[in-house]
Amino acid sequence: MRTFLLLCLVALFPTVLMAQKITGAIKGTIYDSINDYALQSASISVYKQSDSSIVEFQLSNTSGEFDIKNLPPKVPLYMIVSHTGYRPVIKNLLLDSLNLSTDFKKLFLFQKAENEMDEVVVKAVQPIRMNGxxxxxxxxxxxxxxxxxxxxxxxxxxxxxxxxxxxxxxxxxxxxxxxxxxxxxxxxxxxxxxxxxxxxxxxxxxxxxxxxxxxxxxxxxxxxxxxxxxxxxxxxxKKGMFGKIGAGYGTDDRYTGDGVMQFYNKRTQAGIAAGINNINKEEGTGENAFLENTFKSNFRVFFGGRGGGADGITRRTYANAKIQHSFSESDNSQFYNRMSADYGYLNTLKNVLTNTTNIQNITQNNSSYKLSNIGESRGMNNNTSNNVKFMYENRKQFGNFVNLTANYTNQFTTSENESTTNVFKNDSTAISTALNRNRSTTVNDNLNMFGFIRSNDAGQLQDPRKNFMLFFNGGYNNSSSNSNTVSRFLSYIDTIPSDLIDRKYNTLNRNYNASLTLNYDGFKSLIFGIYNFFNIDVSLANDISISRSEMDSRVSDLDTLNNLYQQNELLTNNNILTNFSYKPGLSFRKSINKSVWEKYNYWFSMGVELKYQFLNQKNESSFLFRNIDRNFTAFTPNLNMNFSYTKNNAYRMNSYLWANIQQTPASIDQLYPLVDSTNRYNIIAGNPNLKASTNTYGNWNFDINRSKMNTKSNYGASIGLNYNNTANAVSDNLVYDSSGRSIRYLINVAHQRAVSGNFSTRFSTNLTKLSSLNFSYRLNLSTNERPGFINSVSSTSTNNSISNNLSATYSLIDKFNITIGETIATNRSVQQSANRISSVIRNYTTTGNINYFITKELTLNTSLNYQNNIAANGNSVKVNIWNANAIYRFMQQKAELKLSAFDLLRQNKNITNFVRENSATTTITNGLQQYFMVTFSYYPRKFGGRSGAPPPPPGAIMIVR
Structure with a gap:
């Protein structure tokens, strides 16, 4: 793989070097002829005299300067300088080897007289211009x-x-x-x-x-x-239609078919999409049904293999329809009156085979040992969903801003799963085996409505006392499930070596929720009148929410003596949980801004929201010990700060800080859980004395971007930090028995901490007019500290992760592009108790993708993905996934024939590594392997109709030469 990428780079550099040919340049400064000041955003365009085709163009910067490069020598050219309200200036050019650079120094533009018009002779069209x-x-x-x-x-x-x-x-x-x-x-x-x-x-x-x-x-x-x-x-x-109709068939009975049609006019947009495939393509969900089937005249980014590497083997059938209608023909994106509706149907049939290795490091009696859980599972899942979404938006300059969104989803799921787990001590001693089989059917209906009303901008300016925002949210969920679990446990150490459970579950859940938030930003004007209160804005806030969850669970076990299912009195129960929360508060905000014309401007804003929460939590259960009625009060403030600084024609900086405090009471299942004995290896024991946790969260973001006109290179960078500290956090006291089973006794610890950060940067540069080079880099890192106990011995688990992702793309427009990338991820877990135990997993991924456009009709693509996954036990799994495609378009590019080869080396598999507390887990799941496919697609396209001679295009220079 490394050799492959090196060859790609070697092939790339001659192309770059060839692109560095001898070119000419011109520069100068644009001035107002009367007032003698520099003119920003004047349009400078260079054309060939032979056919008036555009060669290069720029806008003058804040100092009126321009510097145009990459001009061909020994070619007759002419330059047009224009600006709104001024007469254009025309200069003829002929650059040669003796005079490759021309400096026009000052170029003066003369203002047009009132109602002055040029003689109408269209000679050239401006590529770009500033209009206000x-x-x-x-x-x-x-x-x-x-x-x-x-x-x-x-x-x-x-x-x-x-x-x-x-x-x-x-x-x-x-x-x-x-x-x-x-x-x-x-x-x-x-x-x-x-x-x-x-x-x-x-x-x-x-x-x-x-x-x-x-x-x-x-x-x-x-x-x-x-x-x-x-x-x-x-x-x-302003009206048209476009879409795609395609079908493909390949080896190993792989197939795909899809159809998309989209129509639009001045007020209405409508689209339909449908398809079926068994090649793990993930299209069909929401926007993906349409985005995966765009026309794309240039395969700069290749989408053909997307989804092929997903877990398991999936057959996906989908249908989507959408409509958007504007009740106004206004083309102002800020003021509108429109509605939209979407419908989606999706059926997925997924077959998954999984191998899992979980390694746990355990300290007991001042010694340590290792438990290895080796698991195999097979699952079949069939899910059918119907989703309907409706949204209405109305925003007028002199009317309140209204938004209403409703979403309904119905799901029907059936699943069958079988799994076997073997536990070994120190990799050599077999201590237990668990076998599980589960069949289930679930029906779920969910309805959610969300909306807000906000006072209009004009009303806020005329009378600040009218400034308000009202949010509302409500929802209902109803789900029912029936399942049967057969669990057999074999212990090679305990005196009772075998245990069999055959259990049926019948569960009905109903959930209701509603919330209302009112922010009254006119509070300051209402209380203080015209007094500005040190230019501090004051708002009144009120949050009210209520939720109710009802559960009816019927559990029965097989009585092997009479072969009948008998009700399990320990798990059969009714439960109703009601939460009511009220948060009143005041918010204060102050802003400072300053600007110097054509130099810089900055803005700083700081806001503090002081809220107090009143929470009532009531649980009613058929088990008396789960009946509770609790009240909580907590001070829940938050802080936010914004900073923005722009230096004209240089860079732009933005920074944002947000922090808050929230209280979270222990749930009923943490206080008084119902323990299901089919969960063999992870049993939870509740603690009725758990205290509420207090969470302090902080987030800081900073980004900087180059903001300079007339430059061939752009770059930007961003930094983000997150801090989370939980006082009285709920943690575990894990107690292991001789068969490898654990009981989690929940306890409060002083704190848990988590810190994460990210850094990203992007750089792009135009090497020539038609070639560019892009780089991107992203760093993610995190650390979290989780105190707890293992076998009653104090143990603090620290997890650290770091990920580096680097990508580089070279593009020669309409000819060639190549992308290479490297990702290195490391996860480390340190368990500090009587002994220090460390687990490390590493993932390396190298990618390469090449598109070569042989002609306008024929494109070749190849991609290679190399993975090296090193698990906590030191085992290394290496995978090379090589795909290739050939795309030929004909019939004026409306028809497409594609030959695809997926996983040429037959190595595709899905590997994930995960480290948490005292355990490290590696999961390998089956995936789609080698197939070859032929696909035919047709792209119907029609935009507008025939008309007479069109008017001169906007931005045309009307001159006489």
Missing amino acids: DTLEINPDAFKLDSNAVVEDMLMRVPGLTVWGDGTITMNGRKLEKVYVDGKPFFGGAAQTATQNLPKNAIEKIQLYQEKDLSKVQQSEEKTDSLYAMNIKLKADK
Whole structure:
């Protein structure tokens, strides 16, 4: 595998070196001719004189400067400099080996007179321009294949990066929202729009900053904003349809079939999707049913093998339908009146074979020994679900913001599982065996409703006393299950070596919940009037919630004497748990901001919320010892701080800190559990004296991104830290018997602590106009400390994990791309008691993926995944998964023939390693292995209709040369 990646890198470097050919450059500074000040965001475009095709383009920075490179020598060119409200400037260029660089020094633009119009002769189209505070990209300036989609064009815009996971960034800043004509497009996923809509259907693409309406605390400050992209369709392309119909068959009776059709017009969007496959493809759930079947004219990221490595072997059948209707034709993404509805059907039949090795290090009588649990299991699970979702949103400038969401899910599940577990002491002495067989049927119905009403922005400005937000949530769940468990336990040490249990369960659960939250942000104005109270905002908050859980459980055991099932009086019970919580509170917030024109701006905000919780918990049970009625009170404050700093044409920083305190009482099953004897190796013994736990949580995030115009490189980095301390935490006193069984006696310990952090960075650079290099790195680390006891001996378990993930991608647009990655993960558990015992597991994963576009019609793909998993016992499992694909498109790329080869080396398996407290677990699950498949797909596409001669495109330069 390492050799393979080295060869890839060796092949890559000549390509990069060849790309570094001799090019020319021009630079200068744009000024206002009258006031003699620099003009920011002037558009500078360079064209070939022969055909007016675009060569390069830029926007001037905050100092009016531009620096355009990669210009071809010995080619007649001309440059157009334009800015809203000014007459354009035209310069002819001819760069040669003696004069590869031209400095125009100062270029003055003259303001247009009132009502002045140019003589209308269309000579060129501006690729990008600033229209107020909105950056506009003009698709007509990009000469691409007739089948090109939006994503193909975005990859050619300087400063804009389309990453492998579908994320889009502009000058290092992530585009959080993607709209089409100001509306979410089929759910709002960026790929649905960028990989389906053709470039020639787009009038312009707008990039701008908008208010983040997902924030609970609404504010006009910049940290409450996000970067958005709006794709504006041409007037004759505001209706259309696109989709995919495909089917494939392969060796070992592998098959796949899918169909997707999506329709839209000015107000309505509708889509249907259906499919079936037995190759572990995970499409069919929500957005995946549509995202996995986008048109994608360029296989920059290959989706064909996704899902192939999932656990077990799964047959999946699905059907989805969705509709979104806008009651207004407004294309303003901030003001709307619309509804959407979704329906999904999914059936999965999953066959899983699992081998599990669990190693426990145990201290007893000042000595230690090792227990090894070796398990094998086989399971068949059949799950059918129906899901319906409805959402209504209404936001007007002079009306309250209303949102209502309802979701209903029905599930029917049948499962059969068989397992065998053998326990060994110090790897040599067999001490027990457990055999289990379970069959179950479960029916579940769940309904949830959520919504909020928020006062409108205009009303808040006119009368702050009207500023409020009301949240409401309610739900109902009903589930019933019937199961039969047969459990046989064999002990090779105890005096009673054999034990057999044949038990039936019939359980009915009903759950109800409702909550209401009112935040009244006009409290300050109501109390203090016009007095600004040191510019501190004061809000009144009230949270009320109630939940009720009803359970009716009937358990019976087989009486082997008369072969009849008799009711088990120790487990058969009725139980009703009711929780009522009320949290009143006040919140205080103060903001500070400052800006210096064309230099920098910053904003700092600090908020404190003081809440007090009143909680009543009542449990009613047919077992008298489980009847409790408890009241808790707790002070539950939280703190949050925001900081934002932007240095013009340099970088942008954001930081966020949040902390809170919560109290969690022990549950009824921790206080008075009902012990089921079929759970052979992990029995829980309750403790009625458990105290409520107090959790202190803190989270800090910081990110920095380059924010510079006219640069070929962008980078960004982020850091996150999480801290969690639980006082009076519930922990275990594990007591093991001679057969390897454990009883967990629950106890309170002084504290449990967990700290985690992450660091990520991204870097992208354009080597040439058509080639780019992207790097990404992510580090995750965590540590947690869990005090407890093992066999009544104090034992503190410390778990540490660290994961490094590095990925690099080189792309030569429309020709070639390669991605290589490396992941190194280590988990270590240290058990500190009378003896110090350490367990370590390590996972290494190396990946490589290559796409080579032989022609516009033919693409070759190959990927290799190398895994090396080293378990706690030192055993190493190595796996190489090699896949390959060939894709040929014809009939104007609407038809596709694909040849796929999965797991060419027949090594696919699923391996997971897990360390917790005094145990380390390795699980190996069966997976899909080698098959070859032929797939045919057809992509029906139609956007708009025929029309007369179109008007000049937006951004066209109207000049006489």
